[in-house]
Amino acid sequence: MEQSRNSIVDIWGPRTPYIGTWPERIDMQLAEQPDTWVQSACVLCSNGCGLEIGVKEGRIVGVRGRADDRVNHGRLGPKGLHGWVANNSADRLTKPLIRKKGVLVESSWDEAMSLIVAKTKEIKRKHTAGAIGFYTSGQLLLEEYYTLGIIGKAGLGTPHMDGNTRLCTATSAAALKLSFGSDGQPGSYTDIDTTEAILLVGHNMASTQTVLWTRILDRLAGPNPPQLVVIDPRKTYTAEKATVHLQPRLGTNVPVLNGLLHLVIEGGTIDKDFIDKHTVGYEELKKVVSEWTPELVENVAGIPAGDLRKAAKIVGSSSTLLSTALQGVYQSMQATAAAVQINNLHLIRGLIGKPGCGIYQMNGQPTAQNTRETGADGDLPGFRNWDNREHIEELAKLWNVDPYIIPHWAPPTHAMQIWRYAEQGSIKLLWISATNPAVSLPDLAQVRKILSKEDLFVVVQDAFLTETAALADVVLPTAIWGEKTGCFTNVDRTVHITQKAVEPPGEAKSDFDIWVDYARRMEFKDKDGAPLVKWTKPEEAFEGWKQCSKGRPCDYSGMSYEKLLSKNGIQWPCNDNYPEGCERLYTDGVFHTSADDCETFGHDMTTGAEYTPEQYKAADPQGRAFLRPAAYEPPHEQPDDDYPFWLTTGRVVYHFHTRTKTGRSKALQDAAPDAYVQMAHEDAAQLGISDGELVKVESRRGHIEVVARLGGISPGTAFIPFHYGYWDDSERARAANELTLSEWDPVSKQPHYKYAAVKISRITGEGKPSLLEKAGTLLESIKEKIIH
Amino acid sequence: MHIGNYIGLVHESEKDLAEAFEKVSKHHAAEPDVYQMCQKLSSWSANHVLNLQPFIKRYSEDKSKEPDNLKRSLFSQPRSGSLALVRDLHDLWLLANEVQLCWVVLLQAARSLRDKELELACEQFDAQTQKQLEWLMTRIKQAAPQALVVAE
Ligand code: SF4
Numbered sequence: 001m002e003q004s005r006n007s008i009v010d011i012w013g014p015r016t017p018y019i020g021t022w023p024e025r026i027d028m029q030l031a032e033q034p035d036t037w038v039q040s041a042c043v044l045c046s047n048g049c050g051l052e053i054g055v056k057e058g059r060i061v062g063v064r065g066r067a068d069d070r071v072n073h074g075r076l077g078p079k080g081l082h083g084w085v086a087n088n089s090a091d092r093l094t095k096p097l098i099r100k101k102g103v104l105v106e107s108s109w110d111e112a113m114s115l116i117v118a119k120t121k122e123i124k125r126k127h128t129a130g131a132i133g134f135y136t137s138g139q140l141l142l143e144e145y146y147t148l149g150i151i152g153k154a155g156l157g158t159p160h161m162d163g164n165t166r167l168c169t170a171t172s173a174a175a176l177k178l179s180f181g182s183d184g185q186p187g188s189y190t191d192i193d194t195t196e197a198i199l200l201v202g203h204n205m206a207s208t209q210t211v212l213w214t215r216i217l218d219r220l221a222g223p224n225p226p227q228l229v230v231i232d233p234r235k236t237y238t239a240e241k242a243t244v245h246l247q248p249r250l251g252t253n254v255p256v257l258n259g260l261l262h263l264v265i266e267g268g269t270i271d272k273d274f275i276d277k278h279t280v281g282y283e284e285l286k287k288v289v290s291e292w293t294p295e296l297v298e299n300v301a302g303i304p305a306g307d308l309r310k311a312a313k314i315v316g317s318s319s320t321l322l323s324t325a326l327q328g329v330y331q332s333m334q335a336t337a338a339a340v341q342i343n344n345l346h347l348i349r350g351l352i353g354k355p356g357c358g359i360y361q362m363n364g365q366p367t368a369q370n371t372r373e374t375g376a377d378g379d380l381p382g383f384r385n386w387d388n389r390e391h392i393e394e395l396a397k398l399w400n401v402d403p404y405i406i407p408h409w410a411p412p413t414h415a416m417q418i419w420r421y422a423e424q425g426s427i428k429l430l431w432i433s434a435t436n437p438a439v440s441l442p443d444l445a446q447v448r449k450i451l452s453k454e455d456l457f458v459v460v461q462d463a464f465l466t467e468t469a470a471l472a473d474v475v476l477p478t479a480i481w482g483e484k485t486g487c488f489t490n491v492d493r494t495v496h497i498t499q500k501a502v503e504p505p506g507e508a509k510s511d512f513d514i515w516v517d518y519a520r521r522m523e524f525k526d527k528d529g530a531p532l533v534k535w536t537k538p539e540e541a542f543e544g545w546k547q548c549s550k551g552r553p554c555d556y557s558g559m560s561y562e563k564l565l566s567k568n569g570i571q572w573p574c575n576d577n578y579p580e581g582c583e584r585l586y587t588d589g590v591f592h593t594s595a596d597d598c599e600t601f602g603h604d605m606t607t608g609a610e611y612t613p614e615q616y617k618a619a620d621p622q623g624r625a626f627l628r629p630a631a632y633e634p635p636h637e638q639p640d641d642d643y644p645f646w647l648t649t650g651r652v653v654y655h656f657h658t659r660t661k662t663g664r665s666k667a668l669q670d671a672a673p674d675a676y677v678q679m680a681h682e683d684a685a686q687l688g689i690s691d692g693e694l695v696k697v698e699s700r701r702g703h704i705e706v707v708a709r710l711g712g713i714s715p716g717t718a719f720i721p722f723h724y725g726y727w728d729d730s731e732r733a734r735a736a737n738e739l740t741l742s743e744w745d746p747v748s749k750q751p752h753y754k755y756a757a758v759k760i761s762r763i764t765g766e767g768k769p770s771l772l773e774k775a776g777t778l779l780e781s782i783k784e785k786i787i788h
Numbered sequence: 789m790h791i792g793n794y795i796g797l798v799h800e801s802e803k804d805l806a807e808a809f810e811k812v813s814k815h816h817a818a819e820p821d822v823y824q825m826c827q828k829l830s831s832w833s834a835n836h837v838l839n840l841q842p843f844i845k846r847y848s849e850d851k852s853k854e855p856d857n858l859k860r861s862l863f864s865q866p867r868s869g870s871l872a873l874v875r876d877l878h879d880l881w882l883l884a885n886e887v888q889l890c891w892v893v894l895l896q897a898a899r900s901l902r903d904k905e906l907e908l909a910c911e912q913f914d915a916q917t918q919k920q921l922e923w924l925m926t927r928i929k930q931a932a933p934q935a936l937v938v939a940e
Contacts, residue, residue: 130938159933410930417930420819424870426939607825609922610929636824743820 002062004028007078008671011237011653012206012214017222022193022215026074029081030054030062037064039565041071041488041496043139043481044079044656046169046363047209048490050568051076053084053482053501060087060482060502069568071189071494077210078654082668084482086661087502092463093477094506104475109507112474113514117521119457123428124156133160133418133427136376137434138168138365139657141486141498143541144512145367145376146548147533148433151515153375154399155524155532159407160427162378164435165371166415167751168364171330173372173379174748175339175361177600179347179626181593182383183372184553186585187322187358188571189492192216195356197318199229201342202253202328202754203362206237207653213238227318229311231256232328233648234678234719235712244311247714250646250755251333251635252301256308257341258632259297262289263312264345271350278589279347280619281627288629300632302714315345320356327364327650332754336747337605337630344627353586360491365657367488373554374545378412378749382552383592383599386411387613390596398548400526411610414749416742423450431459433511434478438467439658439725442740442751443701461511464660467725478511479504480661486512486538487564493571493582495556497564512538550575553585553592590623605630608746635755637741639716643699643757645683646717649736655723663728675706675724675734679760680715684708689762699758702738708760718758789847791897796849798890799840805883805920806833812876815868822873822927826880829920833887836913843906870935874928881924888917 004027005013016023034054042049042063050069054062063084067074096112097104123131134152136145152161173183180186192198192215206213219225220241230242231253239245248256264270265286275282294305315321323346329338339361351357363369375381384391386408396403413421419441421427441447451458451471460472463480483504489495504510509517516536524532535541539561550557555573558581564570571581592598601616603609605628639646654672655662662668677697679689689695691710696703697720706720713719720736739758744751813826867876891914898906 127938127940130934409933413930416820421934421938424939426870426934604919604922607829607919607923607926608821609919609926611922633828741820743824746821746825 002028002030002033003081007076007081008654008667011078011210012217013075015221016218018193018218019222022073022218024067024074026065026067027076027081028062028064029076032056032061034061038499038501040482040498040501041069041569042076042080042083043366043488043498044083044662045209046366046368046491047071047212048366048488048494048496048569049076049080049211050496051080055501058502060084066568071490071492071569072211075211075214078668078671079656079662080211082665083656083661085665085667087480087482089464089664091465092505092508093465093475094508095477096507097475099473104470104472109509112476113517113521116459116474116518119429120156120522123457127426127428129156129158130160131426131428132156132158133413133422133430134158134162134376135415135418135430135432135435135437136161136163136371138163138165138363138368138371139434140367140511141484141488141538142367142370142374142545143486143538144510144515145371146374146381146545147512147515147519147535147541149375149381150399150533151519151524153406154395154401155519155522157405157407159410160413160418160421161376162413162415162418163371163376164415164437164440165365165368165377166749167440167753168327169330169368169372170378170414170750171335171339171745171748172325172361172363174336175343178336178340178602178605178628178747179343180586180591181598181625182553183379183599184383184585184592185360185491185493186352187360187492188583189215190583191322191356191358192219195226195320195322197227197229197314197321199231199315199321199323199342199345200238201231201257201323201325201338202330202332203324203326204232204234204236204238204328204650205324208326208651209362210653217241227314229314233714233717243314244307246303246307246311248301248303250648250717253329253332253338254334254341254630254632255292255297255300256303257338257345258289258292258630259294259308260312260315261285261341261345261348262292263294263309264316265289265348267312267316269316270348274350274589275348278591279625279627280621281629282348285344285348285627285629288631316349320354321346321349321351322356322358322360324360324362326362328754330748330750331752333635333752334630334633335745335750340605340628341630347625347627353584353589355584358492358584362491366490369489369491373489373549378414379599380412382549383554384552385599385601387601387610388596399532400528400530401532402527416744416749416751419447419450422453422456425455428455429457429459432468432472433461436466436468436658436660436725438471439735439737440722442737442753443742444735444737445702446742461514462660463508465727466658466660467727476514477506477508478514479508483508484510484512484538487542489572494569495559495564495572496569497561512541591625593621593625594623595620602626603747605747606633636743637755637757639757643759644716645679645758645760647697647699647739647756647758648717648719648754649722649740650719652721652723655721657723658725659723663723674729675704675721675736676709677706677760678709678713678719680713680717681710682715683760684710687760687762689760694763696761696763697739697758698761699739699756701741702733704733704735704738705763706734718760722753791894791901792847793850794890794894794897795840795843795847796851798887798894799837799844799849800851801883801887801890802833802836802840805880805887806830806837808880808883809833812880815876816873819873825923829923832916832920836916839909843909870931870939874931874935877924877928877931881921881928884917884920884924888914888921891917
């Protein structure tokens with residue numbers, strides 16, 4: 001085995017200080033010497049690091065970073081270096097499975113696909129396409145999503161399409177749309193290289209995007225390091241490097257950000273000229289934030305007034321500012337409202353569209369951006385507006401279908417509502433691709449109940465028999481990264497191509513091939529009787545996507561597979577104006593807010609009510625950005641005598657999502673083998689809990705048993721990583737989402753994973769019954785249902 | 789002067805609306821968003837009722853039974869399920885419109901009386917009623933196709 005560095009022990013690797021340029025450092029991890037190298041990029045977080053896959057005798061034997069890639073300059077983190085091992089797992093699915101007499105048994109592709117097609121036709125005939133739902137992922141490739149989007153929207157005509165991106169990235173999209181009129185990340189990763197100040201809100205970048213964090217560490221190690229303001233209730237790796245660390249009570253992001261805005265406005269460092277020329281809503285914003293004095297913020301959020309002032313001084317006086325946000329904002333109370341305040345800060349200081357002034361409304365998953373772009377989730381392709389007739393007609397013309405087939409009478413159904421319809425029985429076919437809701441959704445007992453329903457036909461596409469696949473009626477084995485070709489886009493709009501390096505195992509097929517086959521079997525046609533899905537190869541789908549995105553903010557029309565293979569990463573828009581891609585959006589201060597261009601007519605931030613086209617047109621901002629204020633709303637569930645702790649959930653550095661891949665890499669799994677609950681020393685002492693002891697954590701929805709780890713968190717708060725389900729350990733309930741709440745942000749509809757009231761207690765050791773009450777019984781039945 | 793009549797009318801209507809939001813939230817507690825939002829919107833109406841007190845004193849309200857009758861006919865029995873959700877939101881929308889119209893009528897009276905305080909209150913409450921209506925309309929539009937066309 002050859003490795004350039006030990007990324008398990010030294011997560012970010014040696015410092016290579018930024019001095020006028022970010023030096024290259026090629027990270028590599030090999031099991032054997034490869035015969036060939038194949039161009040790709042990493043799909044284990046939203047950073048999109050360029051890499052090459054090493055192949056020997058038809059197997060993946062390692063990876064190395066690409067030095068000339070604009071995202072990582074050769075670096076890779078622990079997941080990138082070790083995650084590929086999962087491709088070679090012995091427990092990959094190799095044949096389709098069909099549930100017969102309660103048990104999943106191997107079948108042929110023809111039998112499985114015929115069954116799905118027969119079910120689709122029967123359900124559609126009896127109940128309309130409104131009885132069919134798709135729940136996809138942030139892990140597939142652009143060509144796959146776009147094909148699925150066309151099948152759902154113009155083939156079947158169902159409004160029920162969304163994905164797990166609702167859990168990770170919906171607020172990012174919602175906030176960008178509300179402020180700037182359209183989705184699309186304004187900044188560039190190179191903003192890190194020159195910025196004077198960085199504001200990280202609810203974003204433990206050091207753990208979630210390790211290579212991006214390395215870029216910041218290298219700035220900190222060089223001359224003129226930036227100042228860091230970190231807002232996070234936990235003392236994370238990221239917080240350890242902060243100039244100022246604000247630790248708010250859970251659910252108080254809006255008060256903290258309003259407090260910062262208030263101090264910045266009071267300090268007078270706003271850009272009045274920019275505000276006048278390029279925004280609307282300043283007076284209202286000023287009014288709302290003016291009540292948030294540092295003293296009031298201290299009262300509500302528990303942050304010392306002096307610390308808030310220090311933070312405001314940094315974000316208010318630097319001549320450049322880079323801000324990032326992630327799940328600490330998106331999965332918490334007032335998610336969209338808080339994310340929008342970060343945009344507001346940049347707008348009132350006029351710090352947008354310039355070097356060093358990025359806003360990263362981060363995505364959680366590697367290809368989440370593409371579900372949003374292509375309309376495989378609750379959006380329309382090309383950032384089009386479902387409430388804009390002309391946009392619907394553009395799509396209808398492009399696909400050569402009647403506009404009426406495309407659902408546009410209400411916003412596309414969001415994921416949580418899709419699950420609710422399935423629970424109520426009006427959705428009868430649920431097609432899940434590349435994701436594992438039986439571990440990742442909130443309130444798992446409920447999710448398992450839905451997936452096990454007799455009258456719900458569940459199709460699951462996956463490479464492994466996940467907790468979700470085990471409950472399906474049909475399981476389709478899929479090819480994964482490294483076994484198929486396609487493109488995906490990261491948080492700074494960089495598009496990478498990832499190529500097929502090896503054949504998938506057994507009869508596994510790419511999700512792309514499965515949907516193309518489904519469309520053919522369903523005989524979806526356009527108006528002239530030609531096939532609706534006009535391609536059989538990913539490159540043809542990419543060409544189709546170029547037409548669909550042309551003229552829209554996410555314009556890919558200037559790209560091609562050839563260009564993507566010769567250049568490492570191209571940022572959209574890429575078109576006649578920007579043949580090599582475009583580094584930053586909104587350099588001219590003109591936003592996508594005019595009524596004919598915008599992706600949404602907006603929402604009320606408190607209720608989520610949709611504004612009508614007429615309301616919007618009456619005050620068309622015509623290219624100005626929106627400053628949208630938000631009043632504070634306290635969290636719905638608060639700790640009380642019965643459940644005295646705040647629970648928050650999140651990730652650890654070595655794992656991704658539900659560990660479907662990372663849990664199958666020995667190095668990563670050994671580094672973080674099990675779930676735990678992090679709690680403060682004071683709290684543990686009171687309860688008589690010692691470090692490393694197995695404890696019980698309970699909420700109103702369920703309970704789990706995990707090991708206690710003490711320190712690094714505010715008293716009264718507990719943290720549990722959400723990665724751990726049951727496929728590799730079903731001995732005890734341990735998934736964090738047994739405890740979480742089923743409720744969501746009114747605007748983005750992203751669930752609230754970041755707060756729930758729980759109690760924690762010692763396990764007295766009277767036998768085992770408490771261990772498996774809820775999760776266990778179902779898990780036993782899952783195990784019985786599976787044959788290998 | 790008949791302003792007391794409308795003060796009484798809006799007082800009762802807002803009280804009914806607060807109760808109706810509360811009731812619907814309980815009927816449809818399995819819809820987490822409906823539960824949360826109806827609770828919140830109920831508290832808005834309850835708040836309007838509280839803030840109406842000085843004006844009730846100032847203009848001595850006439851108690852009215854009219855809205856009660858409206859409410860009774862709207863929420864005759866508890867309903868659950870997807871069609872019931874649409875019907876309950878529908879009825880809330882009708883009640884909220886009754887409230888909004890009261891605020892418009894009172895606003896006109898306040899202006900003619902040069903009662904700045906009442907004018908401001910009417911404007912603020914009307915804006916919140918408008919938000920209640922907008923949410924109801926959004927949620928009704930979302931729920932209607934599935935409830936009327938797909939659900940059994
Ligand atoms: S930072 Fe993200 S994209 Fe880069 S190597 Fe790590 S997991 Fe992969």
